[in-house]
Amino acid sequence: MITNKRATILEAAKRTFSLFGYKGTSVAHVAKLAGVGKGTIYTEFKHKEEMLEAVMDDFLHDLGAIFERVKHEDERSVLKLHRALYDTLQYRKEHQLLIHLTEEVSVHGTKEAVSAMQKVEDFIMTSLERAIAQGVEKGRLQVNDTEITAFTIYKLYIAFIVDWEEKKRPLTEEELFQVFENHIFNGIVIR
Amino acid sequence: MITNKRATILEAAKRTFSLFGYKGTSVAHVAKLAGVGKGTIYTEFKHKEEMLEAVMDDFLHDLGAIFERVKHEDERSVLKLHRALYDTLQYRKEHQLLIHLTEEVSVHGTKEAVSAMQKVEDFIMTSLERAIAQGVEKGRLQVNDTEITAFTIYKLYIAFIVDWEEKKRPLTEEELFQVFENHIFNGIVIR
DNA sequence: AAATGACCGAAATATTAAAACGGTCATTTT
DNA sequence: AAAATGACCGTTTTAATATTTCGGTCATTT
Numbered sequence: 102m103i104t105n106k107r108a109t110i111l112e113a114a115k116r117t118f119s120l121f122g123y124k125g126t127s128v129a130h131v132a133k134l135a136g137v138g139k140g141t142i143y144t145e146f147k148h149k150e151e152m153l154e155a156v157m158d159d160f161l162h163d164l165g166a167i168f169e170r171v172k173h174e175d176e177r178s179v180l181k182l183h184r185a186l187y188d189t190l191q192y193r194k195e196h197q198l199l200i201h202l203t204e205e206v207s208v209h210g211t212k213e214a215v216s217a218m219q220k221v222e223d224f225i226m227t228s229l230e231r232a233i234a235q236g237v238e239k240g241r242l243q244v245n246d247t248e249i250t251a252f253t254i255y256k257l258y259i260a261f262i263v264d265w266e267e268k269k270r271p272l273t274e275e276e277l278f279q280v281f282e283n284h285i286f287n288g289i290v291i292r
Numbered sequence: 293m294i295t296n297k298r299a300t301i302l303e304a305a306k307r308t309f310s311l312f313g314y315k316g317t318s319v320a321h322v323a324k325l326a327g328v329g330k331g332t333i334y335t336e337f338k339h340k341e342e343m344l345e346a347v348m349d350d351f352l353h354d355l356g357a358i359f360e361r362v363k364h365e366d367e368r369s370v371l372k373l374h375r376a377l378y379d380t381l382q383y384r385k386e387h388q389l390l391i392h393l394t395e396e397v398s399v400h401g402t403k404e405a406v407s408a409m410q411k412v413e414d415f416i417m418t419s420l421e422r423a424i425a426q427g428v429e430k431g432r433l434q435v436n437d438t439e440i441t442a443f444t445i446y447k448l449y450i451a452f453i454v455d456w457e458e459k460k461r462p463l464t465e466e467e468l469f470q471v472f473e474n475h476i477f478n479g480i481v482i483r
Numbered sequence: 484a485a486a487t488g489a490c491c492g493a494a495a496t497a498t499t500a501a502a503a504c505g506g507t508c509a510t511t512t513t
Numbered sequence: 514a515a516a517a518t519g520a521c522c523g524t525t526t527t528a529a530t531a532t533t534t535c536g537g538t539c540a541t542t543t
Contacts, residue, residue, distance in 0.1 A: 127503080127505080128504080132519095137517075137518085138518035138519060139506085139519065140508080141518070143505095144516075148505075148506075149506090179481065241481070242480050243480055243481075245470070252452075252456060253448060253471065253475050256447065256455065257447065257448060260443070260444075260448075260451070280444065283435075284444050285475050285476070285479065285480060286479050286481040288475075288476065288477050288478040290433060290434075291432060291433060318534080319536060320534095320535080328486080329486055330487075330488065331486065331487050331488070331538080331539085334536095334537070335485075339537075340535095340537090
């Protein structure tokens with residue numbers, strides 16, 4: 102066999118999950134696309150959920166790359182933070198796999214999808230927390246509790262990128278940055 | 293008749309909506325509790341939804357009173373804003389009617405419930421916006437767009453009161469205030 | 484003139500039958 | 514002998530159908 106068996110199956114799983122979501126994908130379907138028998142899949146994965154987990158791990162690796170890439174850019178701490186989060190959420194918003202999983206969570210509450218999306222949220226939150234902690238170390242940010250601050254920033258980005266766009270004109274990246282610059286970072290109180 | 297007919301029906305509607313939500317309440321049930329025939333209800337309200345609207349109007353009137361009361365307290369602008377919003381959301385949290393409607397929106401998407409909750413959100417947002425505009429007038433706050441700032445504060449409160457409590461220990465009123473003091477009002481950037 | 488509840492079509496719910504699914508394993512292929 | 518396979522199994526989902534409940538009306542009663 103020229104290509105790795107596990108990789109072939111994983112690629113097929115990624116494709117079908119992206120097209121039909123977790124619930125909408127049958128193991129038989131993945132097997133056919135991968136060009137193997139159904140039984141073969143169970144020599145590589147304990148069950149269907151383990152396939153999703155493997156696909157998600159790949160995916161989280163990509164997300165991690167975004168934060169990593171931005172980290173080495175030579176910019177202000179605040180701008181870096183913004184760019185990493187913006188790119189991440191944009192990526193998340195456009196990726197078919199995540200779109201399907203998100204819908205599955207809200208419509209069917211499929212437990213495997215819930216846990217997969219939880220992983221994504223945790224990952225983003227953790228990356229954000231690390232970035233904030235770094236800003237604190239460098240003496241650029243004052244923060245009592247990095248977790249609370251990460252939560253605050255994360256929820257606001259989600260609110261603006263998801264909820265705001267539902268009823269108003271979407272903000273450009275620049276405008277969104279301004280919102281955060283004014284509110285979270287500088288504060289609105291006049292001194 | 294000693295008590296007002298409309299008020300009696302409205303009171304019964306309020307009770308049953310609070311106990312069973314909109315979907316879970318039948319018109320016959322309201323009629324029985326109000327001690328009138330079903331037909332009588334339709335002499336006062338065009339349809340079931342109009343009953344809900346009337347109940348919600350009463351409710352929004354109560355909410356308005358909270359903002360009004362706080363407005364006249366002699367405190368810092370920021371503290372006032374916080375107290376008004378906190379009272380509002382605590383009230384909301386305790387109020388069975390809103391709990392049921394909120395669940396109905398997320399579980400069944402009942403259109404009458406969606407529109408009722410939309411009204412509540414709009415009302416809170418508008419009150420908040422007015423309070424912020426007042427802070428700006430008094431030269432206490434610097435804000436580019438009161439709508440965006442109101443949205444920011446509202447979403448953050450909801451996030452902390454709903455989402456944060458789902459996974460972490462609920463914040464006390466004091467802690468919640470600190471979060472807003474640090475993030476929105478003063479900012480986290482070191483100058 | 485105001486109040487009522489039996490009645491209507493429509494919508495929600497419960498019941499049942501049929502199909503599809505995840506996972507296994509005896510058999511086949513390499 | 515080891516790896517791959519798909520027919521097969523019990524369970525879960527879905528589709529089809531029968532039953533109940535509901536919002537709203539209106540002829541009759543109060």
